Amino acid sequence: MSGVDPSMVHFFYKSSVVKSQVRVTDIARKSNGTPRTVTTLSVNLLHSRFGVDNFNILEGPSNGFEMIHFFEESLQAVDHVGNPVLANGDVIVISTAAFTTEPVFVENQLRLMLRNCAVELIFKPPYSPEFNSCEFF
Numbered sequence: 001m002s003g004v005d006p007s008m009v010h011f012f013y014k015s016s017v018v019k020s021q022v023r024v025t026d027i028a029r030k031s032n033g034t035p036r037t038v039t040t041l042s043v044n045l046l047h048s049r050f051g052v053d054n055f056n057i058l059e060g061p062s063n064g065f066e067m068i069h070f071f072e073e074s075l076q077a078v079d080h081v082g083n084p085v086l087a088n089g090d091v092i093v094i095s096t097a098a099f100t101t102e103p104v105f106v107e108n109q110l111r112l113m114l115r116n117c118a119v120e121l122i123f124k125p126p127y128s129p130e131f132n133s134c135e136f137f
Contacts, residue, residue, distance in 0.1 A: 001122070004091055006049055012094040013045045014062055044070045046085070046092070053077070053085045064106030071110060075117055088118035096123050 001009075019039040042062035046054045054074045058066060077085040086092075092114065114121050 001091075001093075008087075008090045010046050010048045010053055010086065010090060010092050012092055013043075013047075014067065014095075015043045015045070016061065017041045017043060042066070046070075046074055050079075053079070064109075068106065068109055068113065071113060075113070075119070086114075086117065086119050091120045091122055093122050093124055096126065 017040070019041050039059065040061055042058040042060065044056050044058075044062065044067065045052065054070070054077050056070055056073070075084075075086050079085055111121055
């Protein structure tokens with residue numbers, strides 16, 4: 001990583017958010033005692049030192065197919081001045097946690113898709129604050 005131009009590095013995060021308008025103590029049960037349904041939103045985020053490059057928000061949990069679709073969109077997306085979000089020679093740093101529940105073929109498909117566009121995929125070590133841009137705020 002030390003030899004990579006920082007302007008060519010992007011970070012990918014996958015996260016889930018619980019969407020609810022009730023108090024935390026009310027989440028488990030409705031007033032009639034039946035379980036309350038809670039909507040989960042999944043957020044896929046690609047950002048660089050220039051800010052947010054691409055994101056999407058999904059109703060429900062994300063899966064490997066949604067992740068591949070997100071990167072397909074990211075490879076076609078352009079920034080505010082018309083430059084591609086992901087270009088030849090770019091590097092995507094991704095957490096291994098993004099693949100813990102995904103089948104192996106999802107990682108292989110993603111690597112192949114990115115390699116065909118000359119974009120490199122690098123996995124972060126399990127805990128690596130030097131690659132976690134949130135640690136710098």
